[in-house]
Amino acid sequence: MNYFLTYTVYVLILSVLMGISTWKLFKKMGYSPLFAFIPFYNYFIILKETKHPKWWAVLSYLPIVGPIMMSVFHLYLMKKFGKTLFKDQFLTVILPFIYMAVVNYAKDTELEDESTNELFLTDEEKNAKKKDTFFGSITFAVVFATIIHVFITQPFGIPTGSMERTLLVGDFLFVNKWSYGYRLPMRPLAIPFLQGTIMDTGQKGNPKDDPKSYVDGVKLPYTRILQFNKPQKNDVVVFNYPQDSVHTAIDRKDPYVKRCVATAGDTFEMRAGRLFVNGKPETVLGDQEVQHRYIVNTGSQLDIPTLYNTYGFLPVQEVQTDKGYLYAFQGLTDKTAKEIKELPQVIDMKEEVSPKGEAAVYYRDEAKTKIDTTQSIFPINKPWNQDWYGPVRIPKKGDVVAINAETLPMYQWIISEYEHNSLENKNGKIFINGKEATQYTIQQDYYMMVGDNRDASLDARFFGFVPEENIVGKPMFTWMSLQGAFKDGSSTYQAPFKIRWDRMFKATNTGEANKTSYWWIAAMILILFFGWEYFVKLFRKKKTEDEL
Incomplete structure (x- = not known):
């Protein structure tokens, strides 16, 4: 079933439940009991009878927003029949169709007398009315914000330095969800404003046990509407992390932001830390600066706070040696590298580039003793690393690719996870959907997303191609920028807190050095x-x- 057919089924199920639990109440309000079963119109009648804006009825079945509005409308209906106690409101929200059915079929249920003039209300009744107005305003504000968040634009924070110089740690962005066509919500029953989980329990064990912010059993298929554009080379793109194994819902996977360096059909390659697309060096835009990793030996300790205030970056490692100190820097531009090299404490400085053909895993420390296998270079059977990578062709919709023991690591996630087929490898033979296969036709476009700070970015070189269905949208502008908002896990130094006024309300996706305000x-x-x-x-x- 497609998205809209599935959506219609959900609406009809909810409408039947609504009708069964309220048809007598509609009759007592002077309407045909059948009206209680008609989607949208049933809530239109409730709003009309309770003197609330009738256009709110259009919100009643929208994904994520709908459950909130339906609860509000149910409360209005129960109040119409005198159910105003806390227990009535609680049961209406928690067990809506069950509690409304109890009221519906009760013999003593009658309409509340609303003929009393407001001039003759008691102080207690006036206070209750004020509370209703206040909570109504709060509810509508939440609903309005939810509509903006779900259907138009979503705020997004930058917690790491993978896009440094373009996007700084502590930048908060608004993302345009319509940039590449609007991706309709896939989990319509969810808590507003939360991404994947309600909270991180912090307990050791499986993060899948953390409470989800959505109901995974109520799902809609992937659908994108009004798609007039697709990600282009050099676009900064927000997408859902493809290999997030905690969340099965695509739109609930962790959000990442990187630069799209290669699109479907392009060939991507890293040579000695330099990026090439289709055999040509990358195009560096005005808001980008080429950055590299350096190892610095000094005779005495560097003044880290002064370095941060001057350059806006920190060393990722500081080790005392018998000759002084060793520092590892990530994200140095040619200009800043030259200036640091001229510091009086510096003995020598060299760019660090991983040797060609080195093992396909990423090491966490200089001694290369601690292997983090969760960050293996993609695919795991290639002798590549983050500085020498590829060449690799980015899969394009309609491509027919050979499937064998050598190519399977490159395409297995595409076949089994992104394009939802069953995949088995038995005795050297590969089976797709139960049939032996030697080739496979790609069903959607894929993209190569890489951070501007190439040596400090967990990106597509590690997790592989990004499917089109994972694309969220383009960042529009930075609405807030806070230095020190996030602890940089790669450094022991915590940057002092301050507001970066010069970055606020600046465009983030123009490629221009001087951003539009x-x-x-x-x-x-x-x-x-x-x-x-x-x-x-x-x-x-x-x-x-x-x-x-």
Whole structure:
């Protein structure tokens, strides 16, 4: 079943449950009991009878937003029949169709008398009405923010330095979800604003045991609408981490941000730490700076805080030696490398490039004794490393690729995980969906996503190709930038906290060295928000005066 057919089935199931549990209540309100079974119209009637904006009914079955609004509408209906105690509200939210059915079939259920003029309300009733208004405003604010978050743009924080110079640790972005077509939500029943889990329990063991922020059993297939563009070379792209094994839902996997360096059909290669696409050196945009890893030997200790304040980066390692100190730096540009080399403490300095053909695993320390097999170079059977990689052709929809023992590590995730086929390797023979196969046709486009800070980036060289279905969108602008917001796990030094005012409301995906400022958008949003609140209050006041 496609997305919209599955969605329709869910809507019909919810509508039947709604009708079964409320048809008598609709009859007592003066409507045909059949109206309780009609999607959207059933909630339209509730809003009409409870004197709330009737257009809210269109929100009742939207993914993620719908469950919130439905709970609100159910509360309105129960209040209409005098169920206003805390236990009534609690049961309505937790067990909606069960509790509403109890009220629906109870013999003593009657409409609440609403004829009392507001002038004759008791203080207790007035306070209750104020509370309802307050909670209603809060609920609508949450719903409005959820709509923006789910359907338009999503905030995203930068916790690591993999995109340094372009995006800094502590930058907070807004991501445009419509840049490459809108990917419809795949887990419609979820807690707003949370990505994959409610919280990290911090317990040792399987992270799959952490409480999920979504209901995995209620799912919709991948569908993207209004796709007029696809990721292009040099785009900064937000995507869901392909090899996240904790979350089966594509749109709930951890979000990553990298630069798209090669698209479907391109050939990607790293030569001595330099990036090549289709045999040509990469194009360096105005907002990029080529960066490399260096090993520095000094006669005395470097002033780390001063280095950070001057250059905005930290050494990832500091080791005392018999001759002084050894430092490992990542993300040095040619200019900064030259300036550091001229420091009086520096004895010698050299760029570190992994030898060609070195083992296909990434080592965590200089002594190369601690192997982190979760960060093996992709694919695991190639003698590549992060500095000497490829050449490799990025799979394109329609490509027919040979499947054998040599090529299987390159394509097994595509076949089994990204394109959802069964895959078995029996006695040297490969079976796809139960049939022996020697070739496979690629079903979607793939991309190579690599960080600008090449020597400090866990990217596609480690986790492989990024499927089109994992693409979220483009970062639009940095709405907040906080130095010291995240602890840099690669350094023992914690940067001091401060707000980077010069980065706020600056465009993030133009490729230009001098970014466009979007301060006017922030000002417009604030004016509209407070202006809207003012006119709503004025309208309500005038309406109350007219009623009196």
